[in-house]
Amino acid sequence: MKKVKIKLVILGGIKYDINIPGLREWSSDFFQIDNNIEIINALPNSLTEENEKYIYTDAQLKSIIGERSNVDLTVAIINQELEKNYYERSIGNNCYVLSLYETGKIVLENNFKVFHFVIQELYYFAAVYYRSKGKIPVSDDGLTHHDIRRCLFDFNDDKNDIAYSLGRASVCNSCAAEFDRTFVPEGFVHNIEKELKRIKKGMFFRIRDFIRNKPIISLVIAIVLAFLINIASNAVYDWIKSSISTKSANVLGYLSHY
Numbered sequence: 001m002k003k004v005k006i007k008l009v010i011l012g013g014i015k016y017d018i019n020i021p022g023l024r025e026w027s028s029d030f031f032q033i034d035n036n037i038e039i040i041n042a043l044p045n046s047l048t049e050e051n052e053k054y055i056y057t058d059a060q061l062k063s064i065i066g067e068r069s070n071v072d073l074t075v076a077i078i079n080q081e082l083e084k085n086y087y088e089r090s091i092g093n094n095c096y097v098l099s100l101y102e103t104g105k106i107v108l109e110n111n112f113k114v115f116h117f118v119i120q121e122l123y124y125f126a127a128v129y130y131r132s133k134g135k136i137p138v139s140d141d142g143l144t145h146h147d148i149r150r151c152l153f154d155f156n157d158d159k160n161d162i163a164y165s166l167g168r169a170s171v172c173n174s175c176a177a178e179f180d181r182t183f184v185p186e187g188f189v190h191n192i193e194k195e196l197k198r199i200k201k202g203m204f205f206r207i208r209d210f211i212r213n214k215p216i217i218s219l220v221i222a223i224v225l226a227f228l229i230n231i232a233s234n235a236v237y238d239w240i241k242s243s244i245s246t247k248s249a250n251v252l253g254y255l256s257h258y
C-alpha cells in the first residue's frame with residue numbers, strides 16, 4: 001500500500017509545543033511526513049471578524065497556503081479560529097487546516113501533549129484520503145458521525161469530546177465498511193487501529209488513571225508489592241549480614257594466626 005505523503009505547513013506562531021522533530025520521526029505504514037516542514041512566519045491578518053473575533057476563512061487560508069505539488073495531502077496547523085469554529089477544515093486541493101484554538105488547551109487539560117492530538121488528526125486525514133480514494137472532498141462532514149463512538153470519524157461537535165477518543169481511537173464498524181476493499185489492503189482497519197494505540201499519555205498519567213479507574217485492584221497490587229519488597233529487603237539484609245560475619249571471622253582468624 002502506498003503511504004500518504006503529507007506536507008506540513010505551520011501557519012504563524014503556535015503557542016503549544018507540537019514537537020516538530022517527533023512529527024518528522026513518527027513512523028507509520030499509512031502516512032509519511034515530508035522532511036521539509038514549511039513555516040510561514042508572517043501570517044497576514046485575518047480579513048473576517050465574527051462576534052468580535054478574528055477568524056480565518058477557508059478562502060483566505062487557501063490563498064495563504066497555495067498549492068503543493070509532489071505530495072498527496074497538505075496539512076496546515078494554525079493557532080487561530082477557523083470558520084464555524086471547527087477545529088479542522090478541508091479547504092480543497094487535498095488540503096486540511098488543523099486549528100489549535102481551544103483544542104490545544106483541552107488536550108493539555110486531559111494530560112495529553114498537543115503532539116498526540118496532531119498525530120491522531122494526521123491518522124484521520126490519511127484515513128479520509130484512503131476512504132475517498134485520494135480525492136478529499138471539500139467538506140468532509142458527510143464522512144463523520146455526530147454521535148461519539150471513539151472513532152476516528154467522530155465529528156466532535158463539542159471540542160471537549162476530542163479527549164474522549166484521544167489515545168483510544170479506533171474505526172467503528174459502519175466507518176470500516178466505507179473503505180473500498182479494492183483500494184485498501186486486507187487488514188487496513190486493524191492495522192490503523194494498532195498504530196493508533198501508540199498514541200499514549202506519559203507513564204505518570206497512565207498510572208494515575210489506572211489507580212482512579214481501578215482503586216481496589218490498585219490497592220491489592222500495592223499490598224502485594226509492599227509484601228514482596230519486604231521479603232526481598234529481608235533477604236538482602238540477611239545476605240549482607242552473613243557476608244559481613246564471614247569476612248569478620250576470616251579477619252579474626254588471620255590476626256590470631258599472627
Ligand SMILES: [Zn+2]
Nearest residue numbers: 151153172175
Ligand atoms: Zn465511525
